Every structure is written in structure tokens, then in C-alpha cells.
Amino acid sequence: MKNFVFYNPTRIHFGKGRIKAIAREIPKEANVLITYGGGSIKRNGVLDEVKQALEGYSQTNLAVSNPTHL
Numbered sequence: 001m002k003n004f005v006f007y008n009p010t011r012i013h014f015g016k017g018r019i020k021a022i023a024r025e026i027p028k029e030a031n032v033l034i035t036y037g038g039g040s041i042k043r044n045g046v047l048d049e050v051k052q053a054l055e056g057y058s059q060t061n062l063a064v065s066n067p068t069h070l
Helices: 018-025 046-053
Strands: 031-036 058-063
Touching (some): 018 046
Parallel strands (some): 031 058
């Protein structure tokens, strides 16, 4: 493996109506990766809200289930 540095600053917006604020945190030229687990984010409408808030951004969605250890 090659050496590298990964910088991942994090800001959490928590509370009612906060999804709309995420677009102000992301530069317009950024590519956005939306990761999520099971299906609840789809069932409760959060994924659609996030996609709507990020309309105009290049978006990629990745569903990741919980890992299983053997």
C-alpha cells in the first residue's frame, strides 16, 4: 500500500429541518457521495430530502449494509 494522508473534516447539523442546511456546507463544484445502511432512510423519506437539498450537485449513492463477521 502506498502512503497517503486522508483529511476528513466533519460538521454535524442535527435537528428538525437541518437537511436543508447541508447545501451551504458543500462547494458547488464538489462531488457528493451519499452512504447509508438499510432501507429506513428510503422508507422515512430522508434520502429524498437529502437528494433534493443537494440538487445540482454531482451525486453518487451507495447503500452499505452492516458488515457480518464470520
